[in-house]
Amino acid sequence: MPAPRCHDLLKGAETTMTKMTSLLERNTRFAATYTPATLGVPTAQLLIVTCLDHRVDPANVLGLRLGEAPVIRNAGGRVTQAVIDDITYLAYLAEQLFGGQGEPDTLFEVAVIHHTQCGTGFLADPGFRQRAAQATGLPEAALEASAVDDPHTTVKTDVERLLTSPQLSPKLSVSGHVYDIATGHLTTTLDARHP
Numbered sequence: 001m002p003a004p005r006c007h008d009l010l011k012g013a014e015t016t017m018t019k020m021t022s023l024l025e026r027n028t029r030f031a032a033t034y035t036p037a038t039l040g041v042p043t044a045q046l047l048i049v050t051c052l053d054h055r056v057d058p059a060n061v062l063g064l065r066l067g068e069a070p071v072i073r074n075a076g077g078r079v080t081q082a083v084i085d086d087i088t089y090l091a092y093l094a095e096q097l098f099g100g101q102g103e104p105d106t107l108f109e110v111a112v113i114h115h116t117q118c119g120t121g122f123l124a125d126p127g128f129r130q131r132a133a134q135a136t137g138l139p140e141a142a143l144e145a146s147a148v149d150d151p152h153t154t155v156k157t158d159v160e161r162l163l164t165s166p167q168l169s170p171k172l173s174v175s176g177h178v179y180d181i182a183t184g185h186l187t188t189t190l191d192a193r194h195p
């Protein structure tokens, strides 16, 4: 088979449409007026932990802009060991790089946000959970741990889990919030506390 000529490749590139195509066009428009944010303290002095659900993006829900706050997202926005590890590292990094800035005993606040109508809610049903575990090979206990059936309950559990983790820097504070998919409102259910 003859090697494709440059012209053919270019032609192919021009006509290839993927699911990313329209997003790449949006990116081109974004980059046209873009100003890079310098590496520094997140200007909101916050770290957000929330669900990966495409209806709860903090950039939209909270109007979060670039450089304001790191965001950790997973199924349910649950505080897993992996999340605690990320927060531990970010606290270390913040202290090393920016420890002399801001208030002396405060690095940043971790805001845990759970939401209503979470897709992980199905996992609260033992039958569904058992079938999901069998079909995917994922441990049933891990699936149960990611379930958000009542976000008010799970956000309390996860804020406590963070506050009682021996890994958590005493210079961090933790708060809990529930986002209502139906109304778009975010409610603070647990005010920020230090460990």
Ligand SMILES: [Zn+2]
Pocket (backbone or CB within 6 Å): 051, 052, 053, 075, 076, 077, 115, 117, 118, 119, 120
């Ligand atoms: Zn969710």
